[in-house]
Amino acid sequence: MPSSPNRVREMLSRYLLPHRGLVRSLVFLLLASNGLQLLTPRILRTFVDTARSDSPLDEVTYVGLLFLGVSIVHQVLAIGARYVSEKLAWTATNQLREDLAMHCLRLDMSFHNKRTPGEMIERVDGDVGHLANFFSQFMVRVLGSILLLIGVLVLLYTIDWRIGAAMSVYALVTLFGLAVLRNTAVPAWKQAREANAGLFGFLEEHLSGTEDIRANGGQANSMNLLYHHAASDCARNGRRA
Template identity: 25%
Template sequence: MAFNSYKKDENTVTAGKAATLSRLFSYLLSYKKQIVGVLFIMGFCVMVNLLNPLIMEAAVDDYISAGNFPGLLRLILFAVVINLLMVAGIKIRMYVMAKVCNSILVTIRQELYVHIQTLDFQFFDSRPTGKILARIIGDINSLKDVLSNCVTTLIPDFITISAVAVIMFVKDVRLAAAALVSLPLMAAGIWYIQTHSHERWQIHRKKSSNLNAFVHEDLSGIRIIQSFGAEEETMDTFRDLTKQHRDSFVNAVRLNDAVGPVIDLCWAIGLFSLYFVGLVVLGPGRVSVGTFLAFG
């Protein structure tokens, strides 16, 4: 009989995030050509994101205010072309990363399956089969999401934010400081949410593992359950486990979904600070409409 039953959460050892990510990203070394292509596309997309506010500023201050509509049309055409190329690049980047991540997923599953064959009997006797399946299937799918999101979202967003901040300070230090005044608040809020959200998702993974273990044991031993007339007791246990699974998910998502409101609040604070400094502190007419649009 398994020592760690479906009624008991597993005791997991948390490895260092840096070591885990380093080991995970080492699998990308087998796909150097694809990664180089993705990085090239990523650089182009970041450049377009940086150009868009500058194009908007030039359109308002240099073309609309001067009545240069032919020049404005050429600028709009240029903006449309580079943004269409960016959209195409994003699609290609997502497709390439999906293929790479799925290939890495197959490699990890094969390595894990080979490793499981080398484990002793105590490993299998100490936990239900359903919990082992939950680790093999569910956790590895999570690794795929980490790989894909880091390369396609986290890294380009970080580069874009850093580059935008540099450009803003080069153009006007006072407006840049006003627009980014809420950045420490946003960083603190996201750090708090990420830290506590990780703990809640860990709890949800354990509840999911318990539910999978119960379902596996219940289906494999359904004849025994029916022989002893234990259907009602089994249903009560299933309801309890599904309730724990649902509650843990809702608890994790409730905190995780706070990221959006925190970002919106900080954006509103930064925008208010930008217009206050530009219109009240510096005075009307000191900052052009295009500059406001670019900084906002």
């Protein structure tokens, strides 16, 4: 069985490579946005130094307008990156939904007999929806933050290598801590998704059989089961958080 990194690499290559244009656009927007974000403080420093040095008013105004223009362009690029990442995420995961649905249709009836329609819907659509959110958030926040961190460290090294070295050590320690937390959070996340699937499966099954439940006087038992599923879902989601 392939390792987890290999599975992730295979999934990314299968569902993202067909959309190379969007990927290139997203990379460009992220690089440009982060570059302007790094440039903004330097322009602000120039503005303050110019204002304090009794420079002509026209020069101060020019630097101020430059700062304002760069800030506006940065916001436009950030919005564009978010739009492209969302489009890429949903385009890729829609294909994943189709493949997953086709895979489920090809499974034996013994598999479907063990699972309710609500659970299947939550697994095929809900889990993939979370994956789409992961793609969009990962592209904009995680990848963008990594690029921004590298840029900040480079700038710090150009200012003072001692500050850059100290911040590099701090960044490495933080990344190590995040990796440790990830190993702890993944099992809890899996349990939370299983609890959500069970809850939605229960709701679908009992809502579709409301008349039969009332006819047989099973309201109290259904409510007890609902409380049990809801408590399990809350406990596992709380553990995930």
